[in-house]
Structure formats: C-alpha cells, structure tokens
Amino acid sequence: MNVIETNKLTKSCGTARGIIDVDLVVEEGELYGFIGPNGAGKSTTIRTLLSLIYPTSGSAKIFGKDVVEFGAEIKEDIGYLPSEVFYYDNMKVKDLLNYSASFYKKDCTKRMRELVEIMDLDTHKRIDDLSYGNKKKVGIVQGLLHEPKLIILDEPTGGLDPLMQQKFFNLLKEENSKGVTILLSSHILGEVQRLCDRVAIIKEGRIVNVEKMSDLAKSNYSRFKLESRTPIEKSLFALDGVSGLKMENNSVTFMFKGDINSIIKIVASIDLLTLWVEEPDLEDIFLHYYE
Amino acid sequence: MNIVLRELKAHRKSLIAWSVGMVFLILAGMTKYSGFANSGQSANDLFKGLPGLAAAFGIESVDLTQAIGFYSVLFLYILVMTAIHGSLLGAEIISKEEQEKTAEFLFSKPVTRTQVVTSKLFAALVNLLALNLVTLVASVIMVGAYNTGESVTPVILLLMVGLFFVQLIFLSIGIAAAGISKKPKLAAPVATGLLLAAFFLSLWLDITKKYPGLKYLTPFKYFEGRVIINHNSLDPLYVAISLGIVAVMLLAAYLRYNSRDLSV
Amino acid sequence: MMNMLIHELRQNQKATIIWTLSLVAGAALYLSIFPAFVTEADTLRKMLEGFPPTFRKAFGVTLESFATVAGFYSMILSYIMLAGSIQAMNLGTSIVSKEERGKTAEFLLTKPVRRSQILTAKLLAAFISLLVTNVVYLVAVPLIINAMAGAIIDIKTFLLLSFTLFFVQLFFLGLGFLVSAWASRIRSVLAVSLTTVFGFYIAGALDSIIGNTAIRYLTPFKYFDFAYIVKNSSYELQFVLIEVIVVILTIITSYYVYVKRDIRST
Numbered sequence: 001m002n003v004i005e006t007n008k009l010t011k012s013c014g015t016a017r018g019i020i021d022v023d024l025v026v027e028e029g030e031l032y033g034f035i036g037p038n039g040a041g042k043s044t045t046i047r048t049l050l051s052l053i054y055p056t057s058g059s060a061k062i063f064g065k066d067v068v069e070f071g072a073e074i075k076e077d078i079g080y081l082p083s084e085v086f087y088y089d090n091m092k093v094k095d096l097l098n099y100s101a102s103f104y105k106k107d108c109t110k111r112m113r114e115l116v117e118i119m120d121l122d123t124h125k126r127i128d129d130l131s132y133g134n135k136k137k138v139g140i141v142q143g144l145l146h147e148p149k150l151i152i153l154d155e156p157t158g159g160l161d162p163l164m165q166q167k168f169f170n171l172l173k174e175e176n177s178k179g180v181t182i183l184l185s186s187h188i189l190g191e192v193q194r195l196c197d198r199v200a201i202i203k204e205g206r207i208v209n210v211e212k213m214s215d216l217a218k219s220n221y222s223r224f225k226l227e228s229r230t231p232i233e234k235s236l237f238a239l240d241g242v243s244g245l246k247m248e249n250n251s252v253t254f255m256f257k258g259d260i261n262s263i264i265k266i267v268a269s270i271d272l273l274t275l276w277v278e279e280p281d282l283e284d285i286f287l288h289y290y291e
Numbered sequence: 292m293n294i295v296l297r298e299l300k301a302h303r304k305s306l307i308a309w310s311v312g313m314v315f316l317i318l319a320g321m322t323k324y325s326g327f328a329n330s331g332q333s334a335n336d337l338f339k340g341l342p343g344l345a346a347a348f349g350i351e352s353v354d355l356t357q358a359i360g361f362y363s364v365l366f367l368y369i370l371v372m373t374a375i376h377g378s379l380l381g382a383e384i385i386s387k388e389e390q391e392k393t394a395e396f397l398f399s400k401p402v403t404r405t406q407v408v409t410s411k412l413f414a415a416l417v418n419l420l421a422l423n424l425v426t427l428v429a430s431v432i433m434v435g436a437y438n439t440g441e442s443v444t445p446v447i448l449l450l451m452v453g454l455f456f457v458q459l460i461f462l463s464i465g466i467a468a469a470g471i472s473k474k475p476k477l478a479a480p481v482a483t484g485l486l487l488a489a490f491f492l493s494l495w496l497d498i499t500k501k502y503p504g505l506k507y508l509t510p511f512k513y514f515e516g517r518v519i520i521n522h523n524s525l526d527p528l529y530v531a532i533s534l535g536i537v538a539v540m541l542l543a544a545y546l547r548y549n550s551r552d553l554s555v
Numbered sequence: 556m557m558n559m560l561i562h563e564l565r566q567n568q569k570a571t572i573i574w575t576l577s578l579v580a581g582a583a584l585y586l587s588i589f590p591a592f593v594t595e596a597d598t599l600r601k602m603l604e605g606f607p608p609t610f611r612k613a614f615g616v617t618l619e620s621f622a623t624v625a626g627f628y629s630m631i632l633s634y635i636m637l638a639g640s641i642q643a644m645n646l647g648t649s650i651v652s653k654e655e656r657g658k659t660a661e662f663l664l665t666k667p668v669r670r671s672q673i674l675t676a677k678l679l680a681a682f683i684s685l686l687v688t689n690v691v692y693l694v695a696v697p698l699i700i701n702a703m704a705g706a707i708i709d710i711k712t713f714l715l716l717s718f719t720l721f722f723v724q725l726f727f728l729g730l731g732f733l734v735s736a737w738a739s740r741i742r743s744v745l746a747v748s749l750t751t752v753f754g755f756y757i758a759g760a761l762d763s764i765i766g767n768t769a770i771r772y773l774t775p776f777k778y779f780d781f782a783y784i785v786k787n788s789s790y791e792l793q794f795v796l797i798e799v800i801v802v803i804l805t806i807i808t809s810y811y812v813y814v815k816r817d818i819r820s821t
Binding site: 013043047050051052053054071072073074075076078080082084086087088089099100102103104142 | 558657661664665666667668669672818
C-alpha cells in the first residue's frame with residue numbers, strides 16, 4: 001500500500017518558489033528521505049501534504065485519502081515535527097503534551113510517559129524557559145505520543161546534541177520496525193544516509209530523481225583518490241567517464257563511470273604512493289545532481 | 292544611522308496608512324461641518340450662558356458654527372488617534388527585537404543598547420513629526436476651506452504644537468513600557484491600556500467638576516482644542532508637565548533597558 | 556472540540572478578568588458622580604426647556620430622561636460600550652491570528668481536526684468570554700447604581716440598555732474574527748482593533764453633534780438609541796436586524812475564507 005502518493009502536485013507561492021509536478025510515492029513501512037538544498041521545495045511539499053497550504057493543481061493522497069478532503073481524518077495517524085518548534089506561552093511541558101494528546105481518540109498517556117523518559121524531558125518546566133534543543137524534544141514527544149502510522153519530519157535534528165540525535169534516530173528506527181512509515185526531509189546528507197531506504201532528490205521545485213539508497217550508493221560511479229611520487233600530467237585523465245577531476249600537487253581525485261579496466265590501466269602507469277577507490281557517498285551524488 | 296534608516300523603512304507603510312487615515316478623519320469631519328453650518332445657525336446663541344450643561348458634553352464656550360469651533364471637537368479625536376499611533380509605535384519599535392527574535396542579531400553587532408534606543412527614538416520622532424505635518428496640512432486646508440472669519444492657520448499651528456506634545460508623551464510611555472518590561476509582549480497592551488485609562492478619565496472629567504486636580508493625570512486634558520482656541524496660547528504649566536513626563540519615561544526606559552536581561 | 560475550547564478559554568482567562576474588572580470599575584467611577592450631577596438637574600431642565608428640540612437632540616438626550624438615573628446611565632453607557640467594543644475587537648482579531656503570529660499554527664493544524672472545528676472552538680470561547688464579562692457586569696452594576704449613585708434603576712430599562720453592550724460587542728467580535736481569519740499576518744492586533752473601534756466611535760460621535768441620522772446605519776454605536784429604549788422599553792427593529800445580519804455575515808465569511816486559505820509558514 002502507498003502511504004503517500006502525490007500526482008503532479010503543484011503549488012505556486014506567489015513570487016517564492018513553489019513545487020512543480022511532484023510525483024512522490026512512499027510505501028508502507030518505508031524510511032523515505034527527501035533531500036535537497038534550502039528553498040528547493042521540501043517544506044512546501046510537506047506543508048501541502050499536511051494541508052496547511054492547498055495545491056494549485058494536482059493532488060496528494062495519504063493512506064489512500066485525499067489530503068484536502070480528508071485532512072482531519074488523515075492527521076489522526078500522522079505525527080509531524082516541524083523544523084522550528086514554537087508553542088503557546090504560559091504552558092508547562094506537561095500541559096502542552098496533554099493538550100496535544102487530547103486531540104486523538106486514543107489514550108496516549110502510556111506512550112507519552114515512555115517518550116518523556118527516552119527523551120529525558122522535565123515536564124514540570126515552562127516551555128518558555130526551555131532551551132532550543134529541549135523545545136525540540138517537546139516537539140518530538142508531542143509528535144509521536146499518539147503512535148502515528150506516518151511520521152513526517154522536516155529538518156528534525158537541528159538543535160539536538162549528537163547523543164540525543166542518536167537516541168532520536170534509534171527511536172525512529174524502532175518505530176519503523178513496528179511498521180511505521182517515515183518521511184524525513186533534510187539537507188543534511190549524512191542523516192538521510194544513516195536512516196533512509198529510499199530517497200527523493202528535489203531541485204528547484206521538481207523531483208529530479210528517486211532511488212533506493214543502496215542503488216544510489218551502488219551506482220556505477222567510483223570515487224578515485226590517489227597520490228603519486230612524481231608529478232602527474234593532467235592530460236592522462238582526459239578520458240570519457242571521468243568527472244570532477246581535482247589535482248593538487250601530487251594528489252588527484254575524480255569520479256569515474258564506465259569500464260573500470262580502462263581507468264585501472266591509466267592508474268597503473270603512475271608511480272603510486274597511495275590509492276583509494278571508494279563507493280561515492282551521497283554528497284558526491286548530490287553534487288552530481290546539482291551540477 | 293543604519294538603524295535609523297532601517298526603522299524608517301520598516302515603518303514607512305504604517306506611516307502612510309496612518310497619514311491616509313488622518314486625512315480621511317479630517318476630511319470626513321469637516322465635510323460633516325459643512326452640512327451642520329447651514330442648518331444650525333441659531334443653535335449656537337443658545338450655548339452661551341450654559342456652562343454647566345455644555346461642559347457636561349465637552350463643548351464649553353466654543354462657537355460650533357464656526358469652522359474652527361467645530362474643528363476643536365474633532366481635535367479631541369485627532370489627539371486620541373495620534374496618541375494610539377505614538378504609544379503603539381513606541382512600544383513596538385523597542386519590543387519587536389525581542390518579540391521577533393532579532394535581538395540576537397542586533398546586539399551581536401558592535402552597538403550599545405543606548406545607541407540602539409537613541410536611533411529608534413530618532414526614527415520614531417521622524418514618524419511623529421511626519422504625521423503631525425500631514426495633520427497640519429490637512430487641517431489648514433480643510434478648516435480654511437470653510438472658514439469665514441480671520442485666518443485660522445496660526446491657531447491650527449498652535450494646536451499642532453499641543454498635538455506634538457501629546458504624541459511625545461504617548462511615544463515615551465510606549466518606549467518606557469517596552470524598555471522596562473521583561474515580557475516584550477506586554478509592552479503594547481500596557482501602553483495602550485494607560486492610554487485608554489487616560490482617555491476615559493478625561494471623559495469623566497468632562498461630566499464632573501468635583502475633582503479638577505485629576506486633570507493633571509490625563510494628557511488629553513493638557514491641550515484641549517477649545518481652551519487653546521479661546522486663549523490663543525498653550526498653557527506653559529502643561530508644556531512643562533508634558534516635558535517632565537517625557538523626560539522621566541525616557542530616562543526610565545534607557546536605564547532599565549541598559550541594565551536588564553533581554554528576553555531572547 | 557472541547558479540548559480546544561477549554562484551551563482557548565484558559566488563554567483568554569486573564570484578559571477577560573482584566574476587562575471585566577475594568578468595565579465594572581469604570582462604570583462605578585462614572586456612576587459615582589451621579590449625585591453631583593442630579594443636584595444640577597432642575598436648573599438644567601429649566602434651561603433645556605427653552606431650547607428647540609433639534610438642539611436637544613444634538614446632545615443625544617431627551618428632555619424627560621436627562622437627569623434621571625436612566626438618562627445618566629444612558630450617557631455613560633456609550634463610554635462603557637466604547638471600552639467593551641475594544642475588548643471584543645481585540646478578542647476577535649487575535650483569536651485566530653495569534654496561531655500564525657505565535658507560530659503555533661503548525662502545531663494546531665497538523666492535529667486531526669478540521670479548520671472549521673478550530674474556528675468554532677475559538678468563536679465559542681470568545682463568545683463565552685464576552686458572556687462572562689456581561690453577566691458580571693449585569694449583576695454588579697445595578698448594585699453599584701444602588702450603592703454609589705444612591706438611586707434605583709428600573710430593572711427592565713437597565714437590562715434593555717445594558718444588553719446593547721453585548722450586542723455591540725458581538726458586532727466587533729464578528730468584525731475582528733473576520734479580519735483575523737482573513738489576514739495571514741497581523742503585525743499588531745491592537746493597531747487594528749483600536750483604530751477600527753475608534754473609527755466607528757468617532758463617526759457616530761461627530762454625527763450626533765450635527766444630528767445626522769444616516770450614519771446610524773453604519774456604526775454599531777448608533778444602532779441602539781438609548782433615549783428611544785428608555786422611552787419605549789424596546790429596540791428599533793430595523794437596527795437589530797442590521798446587527799444580526801452583519802454578525803452572521805462576518806462569521807460565515809470568516810469560515811469560508813479560513814477554510815480555503817493557505818496557512819503562513821514559519
């Protein structure tokens with residue numbers, strides 16, 4: 001079953017960039033990454049999915065239901081964590097959590113307590129007095145306390161220390177293992193790489209590619225890095241399939257796609273000091289799409 | 292200087308809106324007078340010898356059939372509107388940095404808090420002056436259009452000076468509220484709350500002669516249109532009180548804003 | 556629904572208490588000068604008798620009721636109404652817009668509730684806040700009149716007069732609610748509410764000086780002619796109708812607009 005399915009989803013936001021013909025399919029149980037630089041349209045897509053804003057054209061379905069028509073019903077099973085969290089003044093953490101819980105039909109107290117424990121949150125403090133990172137934790141707990149079937153996260157990790165980030169990711173993975181679908185939007189490649197099964201890359205409002213994480217990494221690109229004892233001629237690498245060539249003193253880095261034998265022959269002719277051949281990381285791929 | 296320019300730009304739209312509103316108020320008010328002037332000629336004679344009753348309605352001994360007399364009634368509302376403008380401007384210009392979380396940006400720059408407040412005060416003064424000038428021009432034109440006696444421009448000028456003092460008082464109250472309070476959200480409600488209290492007190496003083504001393508508490512009694520028109524001068528005592536209030540408010544704002552924690 | 560209603564009521568609590576106390580205290584302050592006022596009544600009455608009716612009308616007070624407690628209360632009620640209108644307009648203007656200004660809209664609107672439910676909860680909360688203010692006012696002020704003004708007001712007249720406070724508040728609540736639902740960003744609620752309320756008030760005040768009646772259809776401050784109410788113990792039907800229509804229209808439009816529009820991002 002597709003948990004999220006958009007069909008030519010388009011949103012024009014006046015002069016600001018919107019999104020154009022976004023087709024996104026997220027299957028049940030997936031950990032889906034949504035990646036692109038700032039302003040590419042990630043938040044616009046998510047805000048449209050949550051019917052905070054309405055599509056100019058096209059449509060989006062969550063759990064097979066149209067997001068505009070069944071917005072309220074769908075949200076019963078969605079947990080959302082925005083990039084920046086702001087909450088009502090003069091409320092204690094527990095007041096806000098209880099308020100959040102009061103919107104759902106089920107009893108959330110048990111899960112709330114667990115999450116508070118995991119996130120190490122002091123519920124008697126006033127939200128105004130919390131640090132940025134602690135407010136974020138409140139956001140996490142309030143977004144997950146109703147055990148949603150779909151978790152949507154928009155740049156979620158800012159403000160969390162590495163330890164807390166790890167806890168949070170473990171929490172997400174645990175949820176995922178229970179069958180929860182997760183959509184994680186980010187411009188930080190590492191966190192998407194650590195967490196996601198599939199990734200959609202968005203650029204200037206359009207989805208430019210959707211790939212499995214494993215495929216992405218396994219794409220027949222290889223990353224070469226080598227150092228030699230003697231200076232190297234640049235012309236040596238004038239070969240089809242070589243890109244992103246960088247030379248500095250006696251060290252060379254480049255990406256290669258094509259017949260591996262042809263490049264190995266060239267490399268073999270060099271008096272090598274060291275040689276690395278690696279799978280490209282997401283960063284390389286990402287740059288590739290944004291060239 | 293960069294802060295002044297920034298603030299001027301930030302308040303440009305609001306200033307234009309206030310100016311348009313002010314022109315509309317004066318235009319609509321004086322247009323109503325034109326209808327009134329034609330119908331109520333005899334009524335005014337009856338106002339004489341009626342201090343008790345007329346005072347009850349705040350129209351003591353002013354010839355309402357004259358354009359300037361009618362304008363004096365309108366002037367109370369001009370005072371109220373500019374007071375609202377001044378107090379909101381003062382409260383907002385200081386508190387917005389804390390409210391919109393730009394305080395961290397601004398105060399990580401090499402500027403002192405005193406410099407910031409002074410720049411903002413200066414920008415606010417330019418706004419007050421601009422609104423005052425718009426009011427002046429609109430008043431001179433509109434009252435002049437219906438005026439039949441001697442020129443009213445000098446007395447309108449005098450009224451505008453009084454208006455400016457009231458603007459200054461409420462601006463400084465707004466700045467003080469924002470400068471003093473650690474909760475930036477409270478600045479505007481506190482400043483306008485004081486304004487409303489002063490306004491309702493002045494209405495109360497209009498219907499009772501029992502406690503004349505209380506008039507010092509409300510700036511709306513300092514520069515009343517009819518008094519200025521009749522005496523053709525501003526009461527120096529009230530000018531002094533106005534300046535005193537402004538000085539105390541600004542001093543309090545500077546001292547406290549310099550020494551308190553910013554709410555960020 | 557209920558959870559949002561309670562949440563809103565709690566959020567409004569402080570402001571409602573402050574406004575309620577201020578209105579009652581203001582009424583007490585004004586009523587305290589009634590005895591002084593009444594001592595002059597006879598002389599004033601004699602003076603007034605010499606004037607043509609058009610002139611008396613300019614004061615908005617009829618000869619018969621002028622120095623009575625009902626007449627005096629009518630006079631000060633217009634001031635109380637001004638203050639109460641500011642309360643209502645503030646409430647209406649802020650109650651929806653505060654979510655976007657305070658950046659809590661993303662919290663509320665990602666919960667499983669329809670926007671129309673949110674509006675209903677908010678509207679109901681605002682209505683209850685005003686209701687509380689008015690109930691306290693209606694109970695307290697007759698006692699104050701009795702104690703401070705040393706007079707007893709005919710309770711039916713008092714109620715008829717004082718209900719108009721609630722009606723006019725509803726007008727401004729509706730108007731504020733509409734502004735709030737429409738505008739995705741209101742920088743200053745107070746700027747909007749104070750200028751709007753004073754604008755309507757000034758329009759009414761200037762026109763009562765010159766005795767124009769056309770403005771009565773435009774400003775809620777003139778929908779209810781107190782002298783008429785005192786004299787006839789009833790309202791003028793056409794203005795009650797206008798009021799009801801305006802309130803219903805603003806509320807329907809608010810729903811229509813808010814359900815369809817985009818929510819401003821943080």
